Amino acid sequence: MTDLDVDEVEATTGTDAARGTFVETVAIEDDDEVLFAGDTGVLPFEARRVLALLLQRRYLSAADHPAEWKHLLTHQQVLSSRLHDLFVELVVDRDYEIAYKRQVRSEGLAIPVLLRDEPYKRIETLLMLFVRNRFRQEQGSGTAAAFVDAEELTDYTLGFLAHDETNLAARRREIDNAVATLVREQVLAEVAAGRYRILPVVEILLPVDRLAELTAWLRADTPEVSA
Structure with missing residues (x-):
């Protein structure tokens, strides 16, 4: 084997080793879980389910939804961010293990009100x-x-x-x-x-x-x- 051949083998081996060491990264979008046709959501199913329940219900409790409560705590930051996009605040009471949503109100901002406080009779x-x-x-x-x-x-x-x-x-x-x-x-x-x-x-x-x-x-x- 000539010196040139050795150099070529070493170069090829080194390249292969590098490829084996550094796994090619996958774009974040490729990691998203597609749940239905045309799905462009970025949250995993568990987080989406919790978000939907928060929007649907007056509140979410650990007693009634133990699995969803755990997912809520896991994804609390991103769920709070999603609700903030709607001018809604996520409130998590860990003492009573209850989470609920509250309308954001800020002086000087023309905020569309999604949650209305209906007076009790x-x-x-x-x-x-x-x-x-x-x-x-x-x-x-x-x-x-x-x-x-x-x-x-x-x-x-x-x-x-x-x-x-x-x-x-x-x-x-x-x-x-x-x-x-x-x-x-x-x-x-x-x-x-x-x-x-x-x-x-x-x-x-x-x-x-x-x-x-x-x-x-x-x-x-x-x-x-x-x-």
Whole structure:
């Protein structure tokens, strides 16, 4: 073998070794998981599912969605960024293991409002106060979960009606509708006919300062207040 041949072999071997050592990188776009025809999303399936649930639901809890909660914590930064693109803030309460979204509001910015704060009606607010206090009492006694019966909710609310109220059937229907609203808002979860579990989100919806404010409102008998 001539010196030239040796040089050529060494050069070729060196090049092959380099190719074996330095794996050719793949473009980031090639790593994206295509989930459906025409998919241009960049998040993995687990993160997309969590994002969709956050947009769909009032809140996401570890108790109801343990797997999704873990994925939320894993992808929290990018999920927060995606929501910020919509002027929505991701709030993660690790103590109660609940995550929810909140509308961003900033003075001087013309921000389209996606999340509107609908005021609770008077009866709904009365029920919120009642279940919030019940939840605090049960938590203070060390009870793992707090429950309330439909009849308790009805009796409590009827106690705030005018003494000359005659149409009790209509008032009871209003109370039933208010309870249904709290179930839909995921404040209450029906575990049996007429029996509800009070969900921890009530602590977030009615923090101590808000509880005091609503109690003052209740004493003043204001017809409606935003909660």
